[in-house]
Amino acid sequence: MIYMDYNATTPLEPEVIEAISEALQEAWGNPSSNYLAGAKAKAIINESRENVARMIGGKAEDIIFTSGGTEANNLVLHTAMEHFRKSRSSAKGVEGSRNGYDGLPHIITSNVEHDSVKLVAEHLQSEAKADVTFVPVSKVTGRVEVEDVVAAVQSNTCLISIMLANNETGVIMPVQEICSRVKSLNKQRQHVRILLHTDAAQALGKIPVDVGELGVDYLTIVGHKFYAPRIGALYVDGPGTRTPLHPMLFGGGQERNFRPGTENTPMIAGLGKAAKLVASNLSAYESCMRSTKLYLENRLQTVFKNRIHFNSHYPGSDILPNTCNVSILGRTLQGWRVLSHCRKLLASVGAACHSDSGNRPSHILLSCGIPSEVAANALRLSVGRWTTEADVDAVVEDLRETVQLLEEMN
Ligand SMILES: Cc1ncc(COP(=O)(O)O)c(C=O)c1O
Ligand SMILES: O=C(O)CC[SeH]
DSSP states (O other), X not given: OEEOBTTTOOOOOHHHHHHHHHHHHHOOSOTTOSSHHHHHHHHHHHHHHHHHHHHTTOOGGGEEEESXXXXXXXXXXXXXXXXXXXXXXXXXXXXXXXXXXXXXXXXXXXXXXXXXXXXXXXXXXXXXXXXXXXXXXXXXXXXXXXXXXXXXXXXXXXXXXXOSBOTTTOBXXXXXXXXXXXXXXXXXXXXXXXXXXEEOTXXXXXXXXXXXXXXXXXXXXXXXXXXXXXXXXXXXXXXXXXBOOOOSXXXXXXXXXXXXXXXXXXXXXXXXXXHHHHHHHHHHHHHHHHHHHHHXXXXXXXXXXXXXXXXXXXXXXXXXXXXXXXXXXXXXXXXXXXXXXXXXXXXXXXXXXXXTSTTOOOHHHHHTTOOHHHHTTEEEEEOOTTOOHHHHHHXXXXXXXXXXXXXXXX
């Protein structure tokens, strides 16, 4: 079988497995314990924190380990709600400062976010705890447009959360430009500070990610997208000092009380090792995945000619180097049907967490302006660091044979 679903999850690099097993064997102590076994664990955690910070151009003290990206994203939206409430209570009594605090906290996000942002925002909205603007991506560029985000800002806006790259289309969002514009707004606003978050899950390990260049207050890190284990982290620019961070959990004081619970040392060790590999090899990873993806697109074009629609080709938009969202046009060639008949290819029609959504076309692709009958045939092919041209040849031949079979069956 040939795996081409690296946006869903990645295997662990051998060096990462080695770091995890070493921590399991040698650093099993409680990191808070004051004897050698604990000190060993604490040292591994500190080294990993440094490596994760280095991967994104941040400082170690700005990294908070979490169970994964879902927790990190939830922590940001929870913090924004608390930020609004505390800002409002401190504004009470100050003449004229009540403006902007009447009503609910307002969140701005896009209509193509991962469910761990989308569903949290929808929940807050349905519970009348927040107003939410889901800014639609442009159907021309597949990208959320800066002017549309800025136009959505209200006096009670307390958070803007826009993913750095989309998991289905691979489209890279203009987060740096959005942050630059909103920081200027914040300087002149009399109202609550607008916090800035990006979910970088799909970008890390594929393209350069630098928190200073982006200008974000928060950035979500997801290990299992860059050959690390199922653990994550949240970058916060000065947690509790420059940038608010309000815990969802209370307990033993770990992670400076921002995320208590005895640390998962082996998984943190793996995250740190994977981050170190990204920091050292990103340029090679990126160019290798890009050349493989381009070879895949060329082979698909050659074999399927005018029956192929590339769902990630948007004028003026940058795309992740590993992602190829493509539809083979034909009445009987729905993506799920093609994949279920392929003998070698392992891929998806869209986000793994939507895999139980039946055979409906991806709402992400429909939001990007892909016609329904084309979106229904979508295949999300995402290559990895070690995907070869031979893998591509085998996958394209598998698709060719499968299409021929399905069309002969009908
Ligand atoms: C864009 C994006 N954000 C968040 C997540 C959630 O991360 P986790 O699976 O660690 O909860 C994922 C992947 O699952 C993702 O692709
Ligand atoms: O896009 C994916 O498959 C991961 C998020 Se559910």
